Amino acid sequence: MPETGVSSVAVNGRTYRAPEQPLVVLCIDGCEPDYITQAIEAGSAPFLRRMCEQGTSLLGDCVVPSFTNPNNLSIVTGAPPSVHGICGNFFFDRDSGQEVMMNDARYLRAETILARFSQAGTKVAVVTAKDKLRTLLGSGLRGICFSAEKADQANVAEHGVSDVLAIVGKPVPSVYSAELSEFVFAAGVELLKRQRPAIMYLSTTDYVQHKHAPGTPAANAFYGMMNDYLAQIDALGATIALTADHGMNAKTDAGGRPQIVFLQDWFDRTLGAGAARVILPITDPYVAHHGSLGSFATCYLPPGADVADICARLARVLGIETVLPRAAAAVRFELPPDRLGDIVITSERLCVLGTTPARHDLSGLDAPLRSHGGLSEQRVPLLFNRVLRDVDPARRLRNFDVFDLALNHWPGPVKPAAS
């Protein structure tokens, strides 16, 4: 049994039992379930097949917007964005008139399960692909926390570990590569061998999934690579709990041309130029693989705008799936209303939302657009190398139940929290 220093912790209204074996939770970015299904079918993922057949395979719903940061934070807090506050890569601050990046821990409104365990004496390690997530995931954490992107800069004072490149035996990968995620898996295996943390959280990037459909050679190669690292983690005696931040769908016509509703153009035509401000919370400094095009948007309307009328008109636009006023969207999607615009919009499965053509650089798209953000990317795997117990089949599972499932539904019943 790993030294956890505590028998359980309570975080955001739930109690989590300390692990009896090292627990490795993986958030596989953009892991539409079919990626795993097809890799197994192709014979590329024999260990994943074993997990499905001999462990536990479930599906759960991620948080909408089905984006990376809201879902990673939901997973590590065990709670939706209405609790932790991170509902996208940035929000619009009406007072300052500024768009504010939410990748700083001061925007996080809840404690993480990782931080709480680490503060109770449990050895915790976190490895992310991109550095943008590291600060948020490492909030309050006393342990190891670094990114593959800046692995060469990891030091004991700030990241709880140094000499990462030597430990992993790999160079710093390109931020646009499958190798960025492979570095995360490789680091996880080495940390498990050398430091044996009781809880480890590994979070990859969806560079491959944005470019390659399930079952295609590059996708199968990625999941084959992942399969081999997971088999090593299993052989080291760890419990594996795998989920995803969101799924992934084609967003094009049959010819691979992106299907885009340009919302800022629509609002400019409808309300006058610049009267409304469309925010696409997928936007971040790394856009080459999706051109800031996802299936979720929020819009700030001018004072006195007729919200109900605008919602009704926008809902009739081809490609739009749902249009909700702020309050209804906050309830339905469990989002913090103070970080939403006046209306929230999702687009249909094969369609994305943009602002205006000039503001989307699609020159980096060297494959037909695949993206996420909407309701159609909500279903994600919940996959374990253990047989879970007492999971109610009528329970709507969420990706942010993954710690609850791994810790409280295996192998024994949950005990009262220590605090």
Added chain:
Amino acid sequence: MPETGVSSVAVNGRTYRAPEQPLVVLCIDGCEPDYITQAIEAGSAPFLRRMCEQGTSLLGDCVVPSFTNPNNLSIVTGAPPSVHGICGNFFFDRDSGQEVMMNDARYLRAETILARFSQAGTKVAVVTAKDKLRTLLGSGLRGICFSAEKADQANVAEHGVSDVLAIVGKPVPSVYSAELSEFVFAAGVELLKRQRPAIMYLSTTDYVQHKHAPGTPAANAFYGMMNDYLAQIDALGATIALTADHGMNAKTDAGGRPQIVFLQDWFDRTLGAGAARVILPITDPYVAHHGSLGSFATCYLPPGADVADICARLARVLGIETVLPRAAAAVRFELPPDRLGDIVITSERLCVLGTTPARHDLSGLDAPLRSHGGLSEQRVPLLFNRVLRDVDPARRLRNFDVFDLALNHWPGPVKPAAS
């Protein structure tokens, strides 16, 4: 210009101009748009790439239930099932207490575009993969109409053609094979060469799509095969108009296990055994590739049942997407209310609807279940080897607009109907 015998015809409220070049309309069964996208990406479909780049590529919505027969009949009538009456493979006749197959022309309530042109003197040919569609598609038709499945039985009196195997140069294919669809394409090419019909309708089967995801080797091979026949049709000077009856989605968890809501079980628990009758209109004699599992069902309730309460309760069941009373379903999905149960149900993208486990034989499933029937399979390609004119970008296109697009939006404006 082909001999059409007429300058235009009016059918079901729309006028269709006679073609100036031979028109070949293809209904590619289960053609989720990504099949074409991925085949192009893999280099398997250079002619389809050319159609997308130099012709016209659009997306449209098929009819829900996104099943084969309702959509084939919608395409050839240019109208939804509320007009033509075919809303599934069978319906339940409450008076007789029998489930009635709807593959006989007497259930068809509207004339087809094909029949109308043929009666006006236009040379028309129809080739279907399975024989179950032949009678419906050939209703009122004076021309060629046969199935690949029973190609050896085609004779002039009944099918307008004989010696089909000699013409095509292929044996009768298995009903469960990619070759069944290949026979349709091969027959189309030979008919175009030998008889040069002015209008040809080719309808394939989704055997490959039920088993293989877009971009996988077997799917790319199928679309590569199709690509080569389409290139031949193009070289023969025909206008090509390609659409689909429905899309296709994985219906499993990550491990490939089908995600099924057993509705008859649910109703038996809720209302008492046998009180309600669940109808799965996907059911037909050919079930090995989908086990009668699709994403659409209708249910006949006992007299006095509280429809609103049952709808509300069923809508909360995991995997269910929409539950509508008959009248609302008939309006929303444009279906004939007299052939619907008291409520209509669709399931979520990765989930199908069953009756009870004993009534679904999954032994024929040798690949993870992929199926259709719901809203998530509604988007289909509308692909032409010509540049269309005057297509309103705000128009919600349907697959059953394919004749309108091919005949009235290329190359000149529509003229008044001859009758």
